[in-house]
Amino acid sequence: MRTFLCLLAATAALAQQPPRLESPEVHTDGSVTFRFRDPNAKEVVLNREGAKPVAMEKNDEGVWSVTTDALEPDYYGYHFTADGVALSDPSDFSTKPNLNFTESQVHVPGPPTIPWELNDVPHGEIHHHFYHSKAVGDDRDFYVYTPPGYNPTARTLYPVLYLLHGFSDDASAWSVVGRANVILDNLIANGKAKPMIVVMPLGYGLTIPAIFSPGAEPPFGSNHRHEQNLTGFRDALLNEVIPQVEGSYRVRIDPASRAIAGLSMGGAESLFVGLNNTDRFGWIGAFSSGGLNEPYKDEFPTLDKAANSRIRLLWIACGADDHLKEFNQKFRAWLDELKVKHTDIETPGGHIWMVWRRNLAAFAPLLFTAR
Amino acid sequence: MRTFLCLLAATAALAQQPPRLESPEVHTDGSVTFRFRDPNAKEVVLNREGAKPVAMEKNDEGVWSVTTDALEPDYYGYHFTADGVALSDPSDFSTKPNLNFTESQVHVPGPPTIPWELNDVPHGEIHHHFYHSKAVGDDRDFYVYTPPGYNPTARTLYPVLYLLHGFSDDASAWSVVGRANVILDNLIANGKAKPMIVVMPLGYGLTIPAIFSPGAEPPFGSNHRHEQNLTGFRDALLNEVIPQVEGSYRVRIDPASRAIAGLSMGGAESLFVGLNNTDRFGWIGAFSSGGLNEPYKDEFPTLDKAANSRIRLLWIACGADDHLKEFNQKFRAWLDELKVKHTDIETPGGHIWMVWRRNLAAFAPLLFTAR
Numbered sequence: 001m002r003t004f005l006c007l008l009a010a011t012a013a014l015a016q017q018p019p020r021l022e023s024p025e026v027h028t029d030g031s032v033t034f035r036f037r038d039p040n041a042k043e044v045v046l047n048r049e050g051a052k053p054v055a056m057e058k059n060d061e062g063v064w065s066v067t068t069d070a071l072e073p074d075y076y077g078y079h080f081t082a083d084g085v086a087l088s089d090p091s092d093f094s095t096k097p098n099l100n101f102t103e104s105q106v107h108v109p110g111p112p113t114i115p116w117e118l119n120d121v122p123h124g125e126i127h128h129h130f131y132h133s134k135a136v137g138d139d140r141d142f143y144v145y146t147p148p149g150y151n152p153t154a155r156t157l158y159p160v161l162y163l164l165h166g167f168s169d170d171a172s173a174w175s176v177v178g179r180a181n182v183i184l185d186n187l188i189a190n191g192k193a194k195p196m197i198v199v200m201p202l203g204y205g206l207t208i209p210a211i212f213s214p215g216a217e218p219p220f221g222s223n224h225r226h227e228q229n230l231t232g233f234r235d236a237l238l239n240e241v242i243p244q245v246e247g248s249y250r251v252r253i254d255p256a257s258r259a260i261a262g263l264s265m266g267g268a269e270s271l272f273v274g275l276n277n278t279d280r281f282g283w284i285g286a287f288s289s290g291g292l293n294e295p296y297k298d299e300f301p302t303l304d305k306a307a308n309s310r311i312r313l314l315w316i317a318c319g320a321d322d323h324l325k326e327f328n329q330k331f332r333a334w335l336d337e338l339k340v341k342h343t344d345i346e347t348p349g350g351h352i353w354m355v356w357r358r359n360l361a362a363f364a365p366l367l368f369t370a371r
Numbered sequence: 372m373r374t375f376l377c378l379l380a381a382t383a384a385l386a387q388q389p390p391r392l393e394s395p396e397v398h399t400d401g402s403v404t405f406r407f408r409d410p411n412a413k414e415v416v417l418n419r420e421g422a423k424p425v426a427m428e429k430n431d432e433g434v435w436s437v438t439t440d441a442l443e444p445d446y447y448g449y450h451f452t453a454d455g456v457a458l459s460d461p462s463d464f465s466t467k468p469n470l471n472f473t474e475s476q477v478h479v480p481g482p483p484t485i486p487w488e489l490n491d492v493p494h495g496e497i498h499h500h501f502y503h504s505k506a507v508g509d510d511r512d513f514y515v516y517t518p519p520g521y522n523p524t525a526r527t528l529y530p531v532l533y534l535l536h537g538f539s540d541d542a543s544a545w546s547v548v549g550r551a552n553v554i555l556d557n558l559i560a561n562g563k564a565k566p567m568i569v570v571m572p573l574g575y576g577l578t579i580p581a582i583f584s585p586g587a588e589p590p591f592g593s594n595h596r597h598e599q600n601l602t603g604f605r606d607a608l609l610n611e612v613i614p615q616v617e618g619s620y621r622v623r624i625d626p627a628s629r630a631i632a633g634l635s636m637g638g639a640e641s642l643f644v645g646l647n648n649t650d651r652f653g654w655i656g657a658f659s660s661g662g663l664n665e666p667y668k669d670e671f672p673t674l675d676k677a678a679n680s681r682i683r684l685l686w687i688a689c690g691a692d693d694h695l696k697e698f699n700q701k702f703r704a705w706l707d708e709l710k711v712k713h714t715d716i717e718t719p720g721g722h723i724w725m726v727w728r729r730n731l732a733a734f735a736p737l738l739f740t741a742r
Contacts, residue, residue: 018455018456019585019586020471020472020585021585022584022585037455037456038453038454038456039454039455040411040412040413040454041411042411062454082409083409083410083411083433084389084408084410085389085408085409085461086461087458087461088459088461088473090456090457090458090459090472090473091585093468093469093470093471093472093473093541093583095466095468095473097464097466098464099464100391100464101391101461101464102459102461102464102466102473118510120503123500123501123502124501125498125499125500125501126498126499127496127497127498127499128496128497128498128499129494129496130494130495130496130552131494132491139489152523152524153523153524170464181501212464213393214390214391214392214393214462215390
């Protein structure tokens with residue numbers, strides 16, 4: 001018993017703390033109660049991904065709480081804002097890795113037919129690679145999903161999707177937040193998607209401190225950092241990540257077996273890298289993309305309708321409530337002018353992961369199919 | 372420019388926030404300034420791993436701060452306690468995954484000779500596996516480090532270290548917090564450790580909700596949950612994880628090529644699994660272990676000095692300031708009574724990761740060497 005007490009005491013100075021609150025508490029109807037202890041705060045607000053901020057109410061013990069309506073099954077990022085300061089939920093161990101701010105995350109479970117629910121199906125594996133990038137001048141990483149049954153010693157070759165995260169995400173975002181591995185496991189088990197390898201690289205063309213140190217200028221807009229970010233990322237992908245993947249995994253290397261897609265900044269990068277290299281990427285997806293400068297001709301100097309013979313799918317999706325809807329409309333209109341064929345998808349929702357999980361679940365089944 | 376603004380606005384409701392503080396700010400002499408905005412808190416304290424809590428001071432803008440003395444190069448977990456509530460640092464994206472409480476983490480960099488510093492050496496790869504455990508009845512994961520140059524299609528076979536985390540850690544702890552992959556990369560590059568595979572499984576014999584839901588009873592002490600946790604973990608390791616590893620990696624399977632080690636709860640598990648299976652594990656390490664019940668004979672009914680012919684190394688380390696020092700002394704005295712040979716290591720430090728990174732850096736070079 002003595003040892004037991006010592007072990008607990010040793011795990012944290014948390015022993016002095018009041019007992020951990022139950023937060024988030026997910027009720028059977030899908031409503032969620034959030035709780036946060038902050039006895040001296042004057043105002044605490046719940047910020048939930050895809051919803052307007054909601055004021056929380058304080059009880060006599062200094063615990064603020066709020067219960068939502070029944071929520072649609074999904075994973076929702078959230079944080080509290082206490083007297084103007086954003087804070088993750090100290091009672092919740094489920095976090096969303098992010099280079100701007102680490103939010104908490106709550107799972108409202110749903111039926112097994114939902115693509116991101118963990119099911120009793122064969123699971124793929126995620127590989128985490130580390131290397132020094134000469135293109136960017138930093139030490140960086142990328143993740144590789146191999147599908148169930150992948151065997152490096154067998155003869156089967158797989159097609160590859162390069163899947164890019166958004167601004168402020170790190171390379172783990174598509175697996176940890178986007179649940180790309182679970183989505184692919186389910187799609188493959190149900191025969192809805194071809195078994196494929198998914199590569200999830202770090203998506204910046206500048207170093208993380210250069211972008212995310214306090215006061216650093218974001219790599220967007222008309223400054224040279226926009227161009228550095230796009231071209232640095234392109235060079236790291238084409239000259240460093242792809243050669244490593246093609247050198248160590250059993251993959252097909254023809255353009256009909258190579259796709260690129262991404263969300264937000266990663267959507268812009270997918271368009272930039274994909275449409276400028278249609279000899280290498282036969283499938284291109286842009287989810288809620290933004291961050292390309294006008295005139296678009298400057299970003300895509302050689303793009304014209306001749307690309308239609310090489311592009312098997314150019315899939316451009318955006319949520320109806322997304323801030324970037326206007327960019328997507330303009331960009332698609334420009335593609336129409338060029339007579340470059342594309343598939344336009346408008347879904348409900350804003351600039352949120354709930355949209356991007358559904359985008360991946362809709363896009364992946366279209367890939368590597370007969371033309 | 373328009374797109375740029377939208378992209379930023381879309382990344383978070385953080386646009387309404389005051390500018391992000393620079394926290395932690397690591398100075399060139401190794402001192403660190405921590406900052407936390409909380410205008411209405413009455414008391415904010417910095418809790419840093421391995422140090423006593425320190426009161427922070429508030430300025431006119433409601434920002435609390437404190438600057439430490441020069442710190443030894445290392446990674447330090449830390450959090451703030453604001454009016455009694457533990458909070459991670461909202462300005463810091465570097466977190467320590469943990470099932471009780473997600474702390475922040477600060478890196479005080481040091482020279483390349485420090486084993487956990489990222490150096491320009493070949494890097495191994497980390498593989499993340501997911502499976503359904505029949506032994507425990509949950510869906511769980513384990514990580515596998517393969518050393519630089521590992522090639523699944525080559526004939527080389529590698530020895531394996533099973534490396535176990537502590538109570539409240541998850542399966543990512545040894546890589547994300549313990550930097551096991553970086554430590555092994557450096558040791559291997561310098562010829563100090565044999566190239567080896569390191570397997571880092573989830574270390575619980577009960578489900579995570581059964582242990583970590585608010586109000587759940589910890590799996591220690593004289594209750595049946597102590598036994599369930601130990602035996603459930605043992606069964607998952609021996610019957611599920613090891614067969615998967617030995618079925619899909621190029622590993623040696625003789626006891627001279629199989630080691631087990633862990634920290635805290637994982638140290639107790641290494642002793643429990645290792646000393647009860649000396650026909651399978653030739654090398655056993657316990658770092659700051661605790662959580663075995665007396666009489667020890669009940670935990671190790673068949674252990675006697677005959678085990679000396681099978682155990683190549685039984686390495687028992689504990690920090691001089693650790694709460695569990697007394698347990699380790701008693702356990703070693705019991706081994707002495709049995710005449711079971713062991714190496715006793717006392718290091719400076721308490722029940723902290725700074726001790727365990729050094730333990731791994733000292734233990735790994737001893738493994739898989741000639742007797």
